[in-house]
Amino acid sequence: MNPRVLPPASTGVVAGLVGLAVAELAAAVLRVRLSPVEAVGEAVIEVTPGGLAERAIDAVGQWDKPLLVGGVVLGLLLGCALAGVVGVRRRGAGTLLLLALAAVAVVAAMTRPDAAPTSFLPAIIGGGAGVLAYQWLLPRAVHLVDRRPVEQLDRRGFLVATGGLLLGAAVVAGASRWIGQARRSVEQARRSLGLVLARVPTPDGADLGVPGVDPWVTPTADFYRIDTALAPPLVSPADWELRIHGLVERELTLTYDDLVARGLQDAWITLCCVSNEVGGDLISNARWSGVPTADLLAEAGVSPDADALLSTSQDGWTCGTPLSALTDGRNSLLALGMNGVPLPIEHGFPVRMVVPGLYGFVSATKWVVDWEVTRFADFTAYWTDRGWSPDGPVKTHSRIDTPRSGDAPEAGTIRVGGVAWAQHTGIERVEVRVDGGGWQEATLAREPSIDSWVQWVYEWDGAPGEHTLAVRATDAGGYVQTGEEAGTVPDGATGWHTVDVSVT
Numbered sequence: 001m002n003p004r005v006l007p008p009a010s011t012g013v014v015a016g017l018v019g020l021a022v023a024e025l026a027a028a029v030l031r032v033r034l035s036p037v038e039a040v041g042e043a044v045i046e047v048t049p050g051g052l053a054e055r056a057i058d059a060v061g062q063w064d065k066p067l068l069v070g071g072v073v074l075g076l077l078l079g080c081a082l083a084g085v086v087g088v089r090r091r092g093a094g095t096l097l098l099l100a101l102a103a104v105a106v107v108a109a110m111t112r113p114d115a116a117p118t119s120f121l122p123a124i125i126g127g128g129a130g131v132l133a134y135q136w137l138l139p140r141a142v143h144l145v146d147r148r149p150v151e152q153l154d155r156r157g158f159l160v161a162t163g164g165l166l167l168g169a170a171v172v173a174g175a176s177r178w179i180g181q182a183r184r185s186v187e188q189a190r191r192s193l194g195l196v197l198a199r200v201p202t203p204d205g206a207d208l209g210v211p212g213v214d215p216w217v218t219p220t221a222d223f224y225r226i227d228t229a230l231a232p233p234l235v236s237p238a239d240w241e242l243r244i245h246g247l248v249e250r251e252l253t254l255t256y257d258d259l260v261a262r263g264l265q266d267a268w269i270t271l272c273c274v275s276n277e278v279g280g281d282l283i284s285n286a287r288w289s290g291v292p293t294a295d296l297l298a299e300a301g302v303s304p305d306a307d308a309l310l311s312t313s314q315d316g317w318t319c320g321t322p323l324s325a326l327t328d329g330r331n332s333l334l335a336l337g338m339n340g341v342p343l344p345i346e347h348g349f350p351v352r353m354v355v356p357g358l359y360g361f362v363s364a365t366k367w368v369v370d371w372e373v374t375r376f377a378d379f380t381a382y383w384t385d386r387g388w389s390p391d392g393p394v395k396t397h398s399r400i401d402t403p404r405s406g407d408a409p410e411a412g413t414i415r416v417g418g419v420a421w422a423q424h425t426g427i428e429r430v431e432v433r434v435d436g437g438g439w440q441e442a443t444l445a446r447e448p449s450i451d452s453w454v455q456w457v458y459e460w461d462g463a464p465g466e467h468t469l470a471v472r473a474t475d476a477g478g479y480v481q482t483g484e485e486a487g488t489v490p491d492g493a494t495g496w497h498t499v500d501v502s503v504t
């Protein structure tokens with residue numbers, strides 16, 4: 001890089017880092033949910049067209065959030081570098097550019113659905129700190145860039161000033177982590193709940209133990225996670241309330257203790273994301289503990305005119321669920337527990353919804369705080385506003401977990417295995433096809449609940465050479481999984497999962 005550009009550009013970057021660190025600290029001290037970077041990231045998620053966001057998530061998988069945060073930081077620092085370079089000739093213009101970057105963060109913060117009157121403060125404070133650092137460092141950089149006699153160049157002074165600021169920024173960033181108590185205090189409340197939840201072992205015969213096949217019960221740490229929150233909402237159980245209103249005879253407000261006092265039921269339910277591609281892993285199985293949604297709705301007295309429940313999370317995410325799925329006797333839960341412990345914060349602590357048979361985007365509201373009984377004709381929700389269907393029944397599907405595409409198993413008996421699902425209908429049959437031949441029936445594991453996935457295995461006598469394996473499921477309703485390929489938008493992908501292997 002041009003040696004005359006480097007000092008001012010790094011001045012801008014250092015000022016940006018100072019601003020970021022101070023903004024993080026301000027967010028932690030003021031208990032603003034989102035730092036400016038996170039607020040901009042959430043705004044980016046919001047304005048990205050649904051289909052594009054969905055493709056991006058497919059492409060990068062669980063890296064979506066780190067990549068988004070990294071991208072926002074990178075964009076900011078590039079803008080700051082530019083401010084540094086511009087500032088050599090026109091300091092005012094550089095300062096304006098920095099302020100414009102802060103303004104973007106202010107707008108992003110204030111347009112969040114859960115924005116509070118103080119939400120913009122971290123961006124303002126961080127922006128101010130960044131501008132001060134810039135004003136202080138820039139003259140030193142300009143001094144270097146200007147054509148002065150070599151003996152007057154104060155390289156060392158510039159480096160010391162830069163290093164000092166960076167060190168300061170690092171200390172401030174560290175302090176903000178330390179002060180990030182909000183999360184720790186909610187974690188603390190979560191651990192000290194003393195909630196007694198059933199720890200149910202994997203039912204006999206549900207897990208075939210075939211190496212390479214996803215475990216039947218997903219370990220909580222591996223459970224897929226999808227949401228629009230860059231920082232999860234931090235809700236203490238003591239503060240949590242659910243308001244049930246709308247087309248009901250009696251409005252209800254429930255506290256966490258109210259739910260616990262009712263006694264919890266638990267159920268195996270496999271949750272699946274509508275963005276799950278054919279062969280994808282946005283699907284996981286857990287034991288959920290909670291209060292049946294049907295009981296709560298019965299108590300509120302649902303009007304016969306209503307057909308939908310509009311649920312809203314603490315951070316303003318919304319979804320619409322057919323009332324029928326919440327009241328027809330299936331294991332739809334207002335859940336407090338997952339795999340024998342209180343919900344992890346990322347999975348909706350303290351309370352979320354889980355509905356067997358529906359994709360998460362129309363049913364599985366995490367951090368849920370509001371239930372409005374209403375009509376589908378009268379509202380739209382977060383994802384329906386972005387091109388997704390208002391209806392989201394899970395499509396009957398199957399997946400090959402082993403072998404994987406590109407594997408080179410040895411000739412002989414090869415165990416082909418995977419999972420199949422048709423939540424709330426049940427799986428009847430799974431078949432495997434080799435190289436477009438006839439469909440061969442696989443062996444199913446025991447299906448402890450029609451609401452969860454089923455493992456399957458097929459002993460294949462593989463001869464050397466290149467082979468393509470395909471799988472399809474038939475559900476208990478007699479529906480045979482279609483081979484017709486459809487993308488995930490608007491209501492879930494279809495097609496057969498295939499893998500290509502070369503048997504040696």
Ligand SMILES: Nc1nc2c(c(=O)[nH]1)N[C@H]1C(S)=C(S)[C@@H](COP(=O)(O)O)O[C@H]1N2
Pocket residue numbers: 223224225226227228229271272273274313314317346347348359360361364365366367
């Ligand atoms: N508050 C909130 N709840 C949410 C979402 C969200 O973005 N915000 N995403 C939904 C989607 S699309 C899915 S697939 C499930 C995923 O739940 P999990 O992260 O616990 O696996 O949560 C649902 N509940």
Ligand SMILES: [Mo]
Pocket residue numbers: 226272273274275359360361
């Ligand atoms: Mo989803």
